[in-house]
């Protein structure tokens with residue numbers, strides 16, 4: 001595919017991916033665009049259909065998967081998530097750098113496609129801090145918190161696997177993590193460096 005390389009952001013639920021991405025998308029309007037995934041999970045208060053996710057149900061999503069409309073899908077904590085081909089195309093058609101937020105299985109699936117993105121993992125400083133953040137966000141039931149922590153342990157182990165990520169950013173202090181994210185993107189996306197250095 002032509003144009004600037006997309007950016008895949010991954011990392012445990014609660015690590016701070018959405019917080020960092022929202023900031024980046026706001027600060028760099030006209031540079032980055034978010035690939036809106038499909039999910040079968042319920043919307044959280046404040047989430048907007050078509051902006052945060054395309055909220056759907058399993059039957060409809062499975063039909064679209066069977067029609068070949070998805071680049072990748074994964075089951076995460078009891079729900080189906082996936083990146084549709086049109087989610088990525090919509091962003092690229094606007095001439096924006098496409099940002100995808102996917103779990104670690106999604107990263108592995110995307111490696112088998114021709115998307116050729118930059119892979120960035122956002123990690124929490126520890127599992128204890130992650131648990132505090134998940135509880136502090138107050139969006140999940142106890143059962144969902146436990147299942148996310150279970151997934152997180154695997155993610156925290158696998159993120160350092162050689163060749164899986166271009167960079168792992170530990171989100172301890174939010175401002176420092178955001179600085180690091182910006183500098184990594186400037187380094188990789190040299191063709192947009194002038195836009196980003198405004």
Ligand SMILES: Nc1nc2c(ncn2[C@@H]2O[C@H](COP(=O)(O)OP(=O)(O)O)[C@@H](O)[C@H]2O)c(=O)[nH]1
Pocket residue numbers: 010011012013014018037038041072073074076081082083101102103104105106107
């Ligand atoms: N493979 C894949 N994972 C996704 C996709 N969209 C979101 N995810 C991942 O699904 C997991 C759960 O997302 P979500 O329910 O929004 O919870 P949150 O990450 O805690 O805000 C996260 O690890 C996301 O990165 C997708 O399209 N594909």
Ligand SMILES: Nc1ncnc2c1ncn2[C@@H]1O[C@H](COP(=O)(O)OP(=O)(O)O)[C@@H](O)[C@H]1O
Pocket residue numbers: 011012013014015016017018019020133134136137171172173174175177
């Ligand atoms: N560096 C940080 N320090 C403290 N709290 C943070 C930090 N980064 C994110 N948070 C908080 O942690 C929670 C999880 O962040 P979120 O962006 O929703 O994570 P993710 O998208 O990776 O699931 C949110 O309540 C967010 O405000």
